[in-house]
Amino acid sequence: SNAARTQLYNLAEMRWDPALCTLFSIDQDMLPAVHDSSHVFGKTRGAEVIPDGIPIASAIGDSHAALFGHGAFAIGDGKITFGTGSSVMTTVSEFLAPPQGITTTIAWSINKVPTFAFEGNILVSASILPWTAELLGLKSVDELLDLAATVADTKGVALVPAHVGLGSPHWDSHARGLISGLSFAAGREHVALAAVQSMAFQVCDVLAIMENTSSNTGHLYVDGGPSGNLFLMQIVADLTRRPVLPGTDTELSALGAAYLAGLATGFWPDIDAISKLPRHKAEIPPRMPPGDPDAPIAIWRNAIARSTLRV
Template sequence: MMKYLLGIDQSTQGTKVVLVDQDGQILRKVTRNHRQIISKQGWVSHDLREIYQNILFLVRKLLDDPKVDSSKIVGLGITNQRETATAWSKMTRKPLSESVVWQCSRAKDICDRIAKTGVEKSIYKKTGMPLSPYFTAAKFTWLLENVPEVKTAADAGDLCFGTVDSWLIYQLTEGKSFKTEPSNASRTQLMNLETGNWDDELLKIFGLKKSYLAKIVDSNDKFGTTDFEGILDHQIPIYGVMGDSQAALFGQRCVDFGDVKSTYGTGSSIMMNIGSKPVWSQNRLMTSVGWKIDGAPTYVLEGNINYSGAVIEWLKDDLGLIEHSADTEKMAYQANKADKTYLIPAFTGLGAPYWNDKATGTIVGMTRKTRKNEVVRSGLESIAYQINDVLQLMKKDTGCQIKTLKVDGGATANNYLMQFQSDLLQAQLKIPNIEELSVLGSVFLAGMQLGIYNEQVLSEAVEYKTFEPKMEIDERDEKIHGWEKAISLINV
């Protein structure tokens, strides 16, 4: 009998629900965006109620298709935006605050305060990540110190803190399961990389209690069961849960040491599989857990960029330079090749490998002949430059020569960007024929646990389009030198 799995991809801009068959092919996909709540201070938040209701709406919409036989659905995989902080009541399951989105740096003052105590090296040694408001721990602290409802719940023993996976699992299981797994937990800055557990010293540093947090289990653990509040007529198990970047790595089958991928989403996660033992970066990159399957962890080296695909949205929604995201490709090809404009999209600081929270966005190198096409092209190229910076440092940390970069995310449809990325890296780029690699990664893991998928099925589920480098080395080096000079003007 044909069996199907559901996948939920709860990402920064919206939520996607997919139906996947036993050959690993997506049969149906439904999506819905949620509001981006931006305060006057520039803080970024999401309405957790809206997100959860969107999931129920999408599952109902997917199952409304008469071609979908819901009785054949046997499991669920979940992937999610990662460092976003959520808080809710244990008793009522209701959110106590809007979420603090991963992009948001409102916890900067908390990190500055913690840094003055001299614990930054200890934090890095335990977590593989520098102290930063980017990660969830400082966001939790901010919520505890600034939202009265959160403080009241904490005092009453009624507080749940979690990344988005924990929030969704808690809701979908009607409060029966309060769990997370290492790909998400390792991004909170509260999990000890070597023990795989919440760390007492880290909790003390951030003024938090272990009782606030979910239980850490394997990525292929049984996270509970759900019928989506009666939308399905039977309960299905939740078996595969991973943060979106790690799930994309898994979906791309980057399962061997040195395999590397880059996700082009709102931001970018550049990630390399570094095997069964953690490697601490000497170049300001981060070490995290990729996944933990049947008790065996796989570690990754990662660099995160705050603004990649979001640059294109900024060009469209805020500057009005383009009507559609796809317009950027044609405009980039039409731009003056001699123009040397560089856009530094540090709208909320710079992430890896600069870690400069104070940096602000700027455009460098404009002349009187710089026009709309050139500005749009500089926005596209800024994505590739940032990603290349991270990849070069990964090579230094691991000694791996990157011959192939697998990529995923919406911006991979832009041929100009993909060719430029290949040229900067001087390596082959492989673009899958399926955009939804993050959600497929979690579904693949769930399906493996249910005995539906094996490695042969997964290796044949995705086909690739390839880009090869074309740019002359001298031209490439000149462009990178110009980028480094532009970055140096603000990286102080």
């Protein structure tokens, strides 16, 4: 998973790519050997807070580890890690060239067999909440969420959190944040709800590309601090129209790395044993909104088009 992030690794052939190394003026002999994500790389020695001889038995990227931590082992299983930004990732059956807007990565490799995934990274996610709370004169994000929960829709208001540009799938560094669709019918509560919905709408945009490219659709897991908020996750389920499964622990990356290390050291015999471990809360099913179910996403897409408009 880490080699796949360097832009020097050939994901289809599972080796450092000579052409890419030449392109970036990298001496291929300087690059390390690439091992499985579950592999004993060595043992600790000389660390003040860790005894000598502890196996270092896993190396995996943060987002990839969260996917493994969820037990997303079936093709089409996906996860959303909510934080300052968000990472959306779904497993695919084989190496697929990514469509525009998302990337293909090696999620993990075990026994020399890679599992591939699509990934889309969102630049501004939960960080829009404190910004909006301050804008509306509220004291906290909790107050913002309570205010947003008082209304059933945004009265046509959309908030695009492109404060540092838009990430996946738009990748427009010149886009800027905006609030659109204001009318005299709209109040602070509708702007608050629009801010909350923006987290889910951005995920919808990424998932739409993934699902159009790969026909497999599996479980959709959520983690990260905001995943512990039922109101937020209900909106994610409603707008993606897919049930979501929050983890019992919001920090899944460390858990995924621990699972892989346990495989390498024999603590767990195989992935089947890990897949049977309890790790999720109750599923949150989507609720169909009243009225036209496509209206909210149409409002969002119109706002995105305005955000990326060159003037």
